[in-house]
Amino acid sequence: MSRVFNFSAGPAALPEAVLRKAGEEILDWHGSGMSVMEMSHRGKEFTAIIEKAEADLRELMQIPDDYSVLFLQGGASSQFAMIPLNLLRGKGKADYINTGSWSKKAISEGKRYCEANVPATAEAENFTWIPKQDQLELDPAAAYCHMTSNNTIFGTEFHYTPDTGDVPLVADMSSDILSRPIDVSKFGMIYAGAQKNIGPSGLTIVIVRNDLVGHAVDWCPTMFDYKTHVDAKSLYNTPPTYGIYIAGLVFEWLKEQGGLEAMAELNQRKANKLYEAIDGSDFYHSPVVPEDRSYMNVPFTLSNPDLDATFLEEAGEKGLVALKGHRSVGGMRASIYNAMPEAGVDALIDFMRDFEKRNA
Amino acid sequence: MSRVFNFSAGPAALPEAVLRKAGEEILDWHGSGMSVMEMSHRGKEFTAIIEKAEADLRELMQIPDDYSVLFLQGGASSQFAMIPLNLLRGKGKADYINTGSWSKKAISEGKRYCEANVPATAEAENFTWIPKQDQLELDPAAAYCHMTSNNTIFGTEFHYTPDTGDVPLVADMSSDILSRPIDVSKFGMIYAGAQKNIGPSGLTIVIVRNDLVGHAVDWCPTMFDYKTHVDAKSLYNTPPTYGIYIAGLVFEWLKEQGGLEAMAELNQRKANKLYEAIDGSDFYHSPVVPEDRSYMNVPFTLSNPDLDATFLEEAGEKGLVALKGHRSVGGMRASIYNAMPEAGVDALIDFMRDFEKRNA
Numbered sequence: 184m185s186r187v188f189n190f191s192a193g194p195a196a197l198p199e200a201v202l203r204k205a206g207e208e209i210l211d212w213h214g215s216g217m218s219v220m221e222m223s224h225r226g227k228e229f230t231a232i233i234e235k236a237e238a239d240l241r242e243l244m245q246i247p248d249d250y251s252v253l254f255l256q257g258g259a260s261s262q263f264a265m266i267p268l269n270l271l272r273g274k275g276k277a278d279y280i281n282t283g284s285w286s287k288k289a290i291s292e293g294k295r296y297c298e299a300n301v302p303a304t305a306e307a308e309n310f311t312w313i314p315k316q317d318q319l320e321l322d323p324a325a326a327y328c329h330m331t332s333n334n335t336i337f338g339t340e341f342h343y344t345p346d347t348g349d350v351p352l353v354a355d356m357s358s359d360i361l362s363r364p365i366d367v368s369k370f371g372m373i374y375a376g377a378q379k380n381i382g383p384s385g386l387t388i389v390i391v392r393n394d395l396v397g398h399a400v401d402w403c404p405t406m407f408d409y410k411t412h413v414d415a416k417s418l419y420n421t422p423p424t425y426g427i428y429i430a431g432l433v434f435e436w437l438k439e440q441g442g443l444e445a446m447a448e449l450n451q452r453k454a455n456k457l458y459e460a461i462d463g464s465d466f467y468h469s470p471v472v473p474e475d476r477s478y479m480n481v482p483f484t485l486s487n488p489d490l491d492a493t494f495l496e497e498a499g500e501k502g503l504v505a506l507k508g509h510r511s512v513g514g515m516r517a518s519i520y521n522a523m524p525e526a527g528v529d530a531l532i533d534f535m536r537d538f539e540k541r542n543a
Numbered sequence: 544m545s546r547v548f549n550f551s552a553g554p555a556a557l558p559e560a561v562l563r564k565a566g567e568e569i570l571d572w573h574g575s576g577m578s579v580m581e582m583s584h585r586g587k588e589f590t591a592i593i594e595k596a597e598a599d600l601r602e603l604m605q606i607p608d609d610y611s612v613l614f615l616q617g618g619a620s621s622q623f624a625m626i627p628l629n630l631l632r633g634k635g636k637a638d639y640i641n642t643g644s645w646s647k648k649a650i651s652e653g654k655r656y657c658e659a660n661v662p663a664t665a666e667a668e669n670f671t672w673i674p675k676q677d678q679l680e681l682d683p684a685a686a687y688c689h690m691t692s693n694n695t696i697f698g699t700e701f702h703y704t705p706d707t708g709d710v711p712l713v714a715d716m717s718s719d720i721l722s723r724p725i726d727v728s729k730f731g732m733i734y735a736g737a738q739k740n741i742g743p744s745g746l747t748i749v750i751v752r753n754d755l756v757g758h759a760v761d762w763c764p765t766m767f768d769y770k771t772h773v774d775a776k777s778l779y780n781t782p783p784t785y786g787i788y789i790a791g792l793v794f795e796w797l798k799e800q801g802g803l804e805a806m807a808e809l810n811q812r813k814a815n816k817l818y819e820a821i822d823g824s825d826f827y828h829s830p831v832v833p834e835d836r837s838y839m840n841v842p843f844t845l846s847n848p849d850l851d852a853t854f855l856e857e858a859g860e861k862g863l864v865a866l867k868g869h870r871s872v873g874g875m876r877a878s879i880y881n882a883m884p885e886a887g888v889d890a891l892i893d894f895m896r897d898f899e900k901r902n903a
Contacts, residue, residue: 423745
């Protein structure tokens with residue numbers, strides 16, 4: 184058995200310690216004689232697991248008491264519909280900051296239910312920068328303002344939290360949740376598919392301020408109404424129990440690493456050394472303006488794209504995998520979420536330097 | 544490590560061989576150097592996993608080519624809304640055979656979108672029997688007829704497939720899918736939450752005849768439109784990859800056991816010996832009429848309910864767990880899905896006889 188350094192954008196690498204623990208417990212969780220996969224979601228064992236997971240997430244993110252934490256299914260793509268169905272509250276319009284492919288998917292679904300206005304977009308420059316506060320043409324009458332805090336494909340990230348006044352700010356944090364401390368109280372709602380920085384796919388975390396819950400349109404499917412899940416504490420029907428268990432192990436692991444302050448420091452160190460390696464060479468190039476670069480997803484191109492295939496093949500032989508860039512950007516993309524150890528980034532940089540030496 | 548016999552109604556026991564294999568592969572699937580949880584859902588490794596899972600399910604259930612197989616999220620509770628949103632096709636009414644709690648939940652959600660008529664119900668007798676064909680007052684103008692093929696709580700099961708003429712028959716098979724061969728061509732759609740007889744929770748299997756796809760109401764959320772998932776082969780967004788992998792291992796295991804004919808034989812033998820033990824005693828009682836009893840969920844009561852707590856406690860000490868009956872029926876319930884070995888049923892019967900001897 185030899186583990187690779189997996190730079191996949193998502194589903195993505197998990198901490199090896201978490202997988203080892205899950206493997207040890209897969210036939211018998213804590214002497215229960217059964218796997219977590221086999222447990223009733225209403226039994227005392229799973230109740231302990233989900234309650235601990237929620238408590239640890241609340242502690243890690245310092246989530247205020249007037250927010251509910253939900254463990255849902257359906258991914259961010261389901262949230263794209265659930266948000267207008269629940270948060271429009273009789274208003275006919277919402278703002279959507281457009282910073283890339285995932286913003287556009289949210290806008291496209293939002294437009295089916297309301298006037299979806301775009302206070303700012305960097306689409307003309309292929310999403311290589313993030314709009315600043317003074318570039319946002321916000322509508323104070325919008326039901327909410329939607330943003331994508333980190334753009335997995337284009338490698339940009341908001342390094343500030345937009346001020347939307349009394350308009351609830353709703354953030355898709357699928358690719359940077361738990362990578363650094365944030366002030367949850369500045370948001371009306373935060374959501375994230377688990378498969379990048381939390382756990383396995385099939386689990387979606389929603390953190391929603393309670394006053395925004397209970398206003399769904401009257402034809403909203405019961406399973407798409409946040410109130411259904413707030414009232415039932417995510418147990419209206421059987422939740423994705425194993426995903427919640429793995430997420431809980433990741434939360435424990437994050438606490439052992441020192442919490443989100445420590446992760447932010449490590450993530451910045453990892454990203455900065457990779458960006459330095461790219462910027463310090465004429466062989467590699469980052470398409471993103473320096474001040475808006477993501478700490479999680481680092482796209483870069485080779486000056487000669489004919490070498491892309493060789494780069495990927497040789498990297499793979501060194502155990503550096505899933506580095507192929509998204510077709511919207513080309514070249515390479517290194518996703519370096521919480522679970523990517525600094526040694527993985529160091530190994531990538533060593534390989535990049537060696538590859539350059541041999542091919543420049 | 545000592546494994547119990549887990550009679551949970553769901554999430555339920557999985558084959559130990561499947562869990563052992565998943566444990567062995569959790570850090571490194573087939574030399575990939577990563578867990579299935581860490582793989583891109585669009586990479587060649589996961590593509591092989593999902594394609595094999597679908598092919599094995601098609602082979603096991605003999606699914607005709609004009610049906611699509613979907614791996615979705617959200618459980619049967621999401622299907623309760625997706626069915627009317629997709630299958631009403633401009634018609635204003637549908638039939639719902641009412642055989643228990645899950646039928647009632649489907650009806651309750653269906654009523655929000657159409658006239659939900661009930662061709663038959665056994666509610667007056669606490670759902671202790673299944674309506675026969677000649678008791679069904681079917682409406683030939685209904686958009687579809689919905690049934691619950693096995694009733695987890697009440698322990699009843701359809702031992703025939705209703706003939707609904709040209710009206711598509713839609714079956715919630717969450718608790719008896721894969722327990723026996725069925726003729727898929729008699730159904731317009733079959734669906735099942737995975738957590739009873741397939742795999743972990745968070746995965747929902749939908750088998751739908753292709754002519755029924757593509758007729759969703761125009762305001763249907765994209766993720767609730769079957770066409771979205773048929774067109775994208777269940778990869779419109781990130782599917783619950785680990786659940787699909789475990790389900791695939793269960794399908795392989797079922798093929799090794801001899802397929803659904805062999806499972807049906809084993810399941811009937813397991814259930815029949817348990818019913819014989821109940822019927823052969825004045826100490827235990829089955830509330831269900833003999834001809835409609837479920838092969839999957841066996842509820843039974845003790846003649847003296849004051850002994851319930853002692854029964855459960857002593858059973859637990861023998862490693863026979865999760866036998867507490869649902870509050871709607873009381874007493875005990877033994878869920879004996881595919882993954883419950885015959886030895887587990889034998890151990891339960893031995894314990895029941897011994898308990899009776901000491902307490903009768």
